[in-house]
Amino acid sequence: MSAQDTPDVRPHMERLAADGIDVVRVTYPDLIGTDRARDVLLDHLPAACDHGLAFCRAVYHTTPRGGVVPVTGGLEAGLPDICVRPDLGTLHALPWEPGVAWCLGDTLDPATGSPSPESPRDLLRSVLARCTEAGLRPVVGPELEYFLLDQDPGSPGGWRRYAQAEAGVVYTAGLRADADNHLLRTLRHLRDLGIRVVTGNHEFDAGQFEINLAHSHAMDAADRAFLLKAAVKELARKEGKLATFMAKPFNDAGGSGFHLHFSGESTEGDAGRNVFDDPAGAFGLSDTGRHAIAGILAHAPALAALLNPTVNSYKRFGPDTLAPWLIDWGLDNRSAMVRVPPERGSGARLEVRLGDASANPYLAIAALCAAVLIGVREGKEPPAPLEGYGYDTEKSRMLPTTLSAALDALEADEALTAALGKDFAESFLTYKRDEVARFNRHVTDWEFAEYSSHL
Template sequence: MVSPRVRTLFTDHLGLARTRYLPGEPHTNRIRHCLTLFAQNFDNQMTVGAPGSRFLEGMPDCEAVFDRSEMRPSWVEGERLVVCDLYFRDELLDVAPRTVLRNAIALWESLGLDPYVGIELEAFPLEPDGSGGWRAVSAPGSIVYQTGPIADPHGLIDDVLEGAVRAGLAVEAAHTEYDAPQLEFTLHYDRALKAVDDIAVFKLMAQEIARQKGLHLTFMGKPFTAAGGSGLHVNLSLRNAEGTNALVDTSGDYGLSDTARWAIGGLLAHHEALSAIVAPTVNSYKRLRAGQMAGFWANWGLDHRFTTVRVSPERGASTRLEYRQPDGAANPYLATAAVLVAGYLGVMNRIEPPVIETNDAIETASTSRSTPENLSIALDALEADTEFASAFGQMCVDNLLAIKREEWAKYAAHTTDWEHKYYLPFL
């Protein structure tokens, strides 16, 4: 047990948790941070002049502001946790992911609809390899849809679920995935902001619990060449003022409403632009390949795992659209906001979806459109999709373009181990 404290949390542009401890009972609900962290990269270097970071304006402060009534229990005894909004000069910070999600939710609320979200997360537990790196945990008897010590020899699922109970997180299910030792966790659906806050808290909790066991739980999109990738699937439903699921129309094709159909159309119309947000790393595009059940094609289908938008088989209150392109490295706030914005644009523009996928979508698909080949091309697609960028938040898009283009340039200039192994013996 730790001494009583409050831990503040917000998620940055890279999807990383930024936290602070406030011992005892905080005397203020406003905590200052340097705004220019929004110019930071994974290697701790800064993108000078990154839009929205105010790097060249003296690196001023922003404020992480929390509502005391939203303090929640932590998985750590003696600690409370609270998710913050970011403000700059008394206005919500435009590049902050939680602000972007709030704005996306407001678009749907302007239509009298309340978005609900349920998120599925996949991740690989890793152990030290003895050389300063990490390797997959050995679980030779593990198969998909399994629990217990054969599938999870370190008991990580057990400890994460216990932590979730202490933290008040509603985990709907947990089990192994197809490629050992990959795990999947599904959190209960909720109103969009609450659901994504819960995912942000869950990811931090799960990684910290793993690290206390000497492990690392990675949400990286494709950590191993020979194994499948790790997704972050966003399940979307919409409720009207009466609490009815607005995706349902029993007289419509497949039991779907116009709203559902147009939302699918919007998600697929902006497919390439969304890639840059929901598949935000160089590594992401090693997962996004045909036949990988990873949202590669700009297609949709009924209970079809090789489509990007999978319509669940349930109808009535449980009808939902499962968006399968995001990977575990995606920022959950930005990924969910991207899904909401693209769906909203589909409804506003009454975009009809393409023909439903009836092929296997492994060797044969109903469309030739797919995710871009790599992050660089995806960033170009995002920049070119001005309608989406404007609705999503132009400053956030510009910030991501600057940060991620620098990330791509670093990757493109780096000589890899593969190049050494493939070429050096002969050249």
């Protein structure tokens, strides 16, 4: 954005001022999907749009506990800046914070003006540009699960699961499993934030909730999923609680998923048509739809590194978990990695059940779009769909069982890493392998309980 563009900010400022807003919170995702931000006083917004907001590039290489991983372009380069420029098209008042508006930002290299190579939002943007060139506009409907926790000094880490509900409260709403009406308040705030939330319910385990977003074009879906996670965590903090999108925070409970309903529209003569639907095609799917499945299955081991991006993620997988374990697909089969729901016509789609809630929405959707694009270009057919039980290892290959194995698969997948960009892949692999190394050095509670008395 150049200086001559700055006057375009004025209509936004006038509207914000008329609405009583004097602060704009410019937010962007780091490599793991955490929301990073700076509050900008309204009078400074033109300068922020013109010059950007300077942050240390190491924000992309910072661990959840505050360490800095030696990724190329960070420590060895003297910890240079990145600049974040507000995307004024995403401005929206914060319903729970009077006088404050939220705005997404894009990160740039100030020396070149080019997108930062680690920027998740720009990574997705580049993948989507290649999809458009191929005549495909991905459409995504995100579903996210999370656990809510109450403060409790007597519990491990100082937190216990909210609303210790009885078993059997999956697909319920109201006070039966949500004694403080957390979900109802959250849904209303999210609606007022403008991220097109559509439904919410209690999930299988005590204190676990699911919120679904309307389907939309992929970038918009990623933006809304990112803001949903940030908003849910912020709303929980305001009530003295903790919302966690960890894949599997408890030994005695299931995991939290990040399911993505995926379809595509044509960008050509019949623009807007669902290109996954074909009443005359096998299973009611078009060639494009079936080739998309084949691409996802072919690249599933590498996709796991981005859709299941933590050491903890692989504790969610396993038989009888409703999380996938094998690389397979099925017709309306929730034990498959890729489920094809029964709707056809405009509702024809894939439900990719691989991802867990810890995934960065931008990276997860970018990786999925890249795998679909590769599949469509190669034109291969998927294997026969799964029938019945989806946890029989004689039927299909297993997904990676550790983050380390998934990272190795990503590094070895030349087609997917090329689609995502070599610089990004190198940074992501370095960052995540450091996470694996730190975990491997850490003595866990399980190890002490298992060995200390007898050895």
